[in-house]
Amino acid sequence: MSVQLEEDSFRDPFASVTSGAPNGRPRSIRYEPRGHVPGEVGIWVFIFWDMWLFTMLFAVTLYTRGQHPASFEHGRTTLALWAGTINSALLLTGSLFVVEGIRAVRRAIPDGIRARKLFGVAMLCGLGFVANKGFEWARLMHDHHTPGSTDFFTFFYVLTGFHLLHLLLGMAGLGYMRRAASRPEIGTGGIRNLEVVGCYWHLVDLLWVVIFAILYTLR
């Protein structure tokens, strides 16, 4: 006796829709090598939304810094400038490898092996950042510089922690890129996704540079 699945169960009304949209919108997103928005419009909405949040965070950081200059100056001297510098270098290098990786995919350099390697190096840079940040936090916590200890450290942990979360999401994105790059037919949708993750990774990079400037170097 066969089970009459179709009668009882939910049927996806659009399962048979292959092209065109039920509401008449065209299926856009066509890949053009030049003169297009990198990724898609949506990721830029995301980037500006996120940058707006960080701008507010930076504004309140600088405002609080103006209120408690001593706390901030003392906090800054507690931080290891070299740790921040290494992290900046790691992220900037990672971004470069992401750019090169996307270029390699676009030029269809044999089987995406080169792209896989490049994205892998970018991931290693990200891992290095995470490890370095972990050591830095552990050292500060060991010296009793906790999120609640001074105004400076509240901001320090919020900014770097929130940034680290962004970076971890980006790492997941890079993992996806590594896998996607080796697919034989990546297609326009695949390239778009690569560009989306690439733009996001550059955002992570850019935000770190500002955080580094405000927390580690501003005297």
Add this chain to the structure above:
Amino acid sequence: MSRTAQLFCIWAGPAFIVLFAIGSVWLARLFPPAVRPQWSALHTAQWYADHTTTFRIGLVLTCMAYGLMCTWGCAMAAQTRRKEGMFPTWTYVQLVNMAAGTAQIVVMAGVFAVAAYRPMHIDPNTTQMLNDLGWLLLLGTWITFTVWAIALGMAILTDKTDPVFPRWSGYVSIAAGLGFIPGSGVWFAKHGAFGWEGAIALWWVFLEFGAWVLLFTWLSYRNVTKKGWVNQQDLAGAA
């Protein structure tokens, strides 16, 4: 699928905001917080004693508002569910998280109600603690809201054909979800931007949540009232 049911759920969004404005902002004076984190326990308890009735009425309306919040969320989940086929995982994630979020935020209203139950008859320190508890629950437990917003965004972005909502709104939803995270600041700070009357932990989080609700209210309303979408769903159901 019933167009009426969806419209009902969609309008719960703006209704939620209106009830919240009357209850939390006007009557209970939680926005901006009338009771400040740096106040002494006695000062806090005295404020509760002086404003007991309006505060309680405000909380009743706040409680109703939060109930409407997940009613509204169901309309979004119903929209994204239409494209997910037999195993609507993102829809499940939205549903469990909006339900958990509502449960937690209603408990928050209950905690504030307890703070206003016997002010000045009990130890002012206890009143202050309950007040703190209310705020730390309200702003610090963002995770369900974050996962809810991200699941809605992922449902849109992982749709390989034409998504129910425009793709950019998927990115907005994920950005909004991430934007709730600085609410954690209230667990650490007693003043400044991350305290529970601060620009980031309170204002940014709530304004962003409001903007997210209004955006998806508009997008869903557009979908449901447009010819085509709901009709196709009706045909599929009848077949």
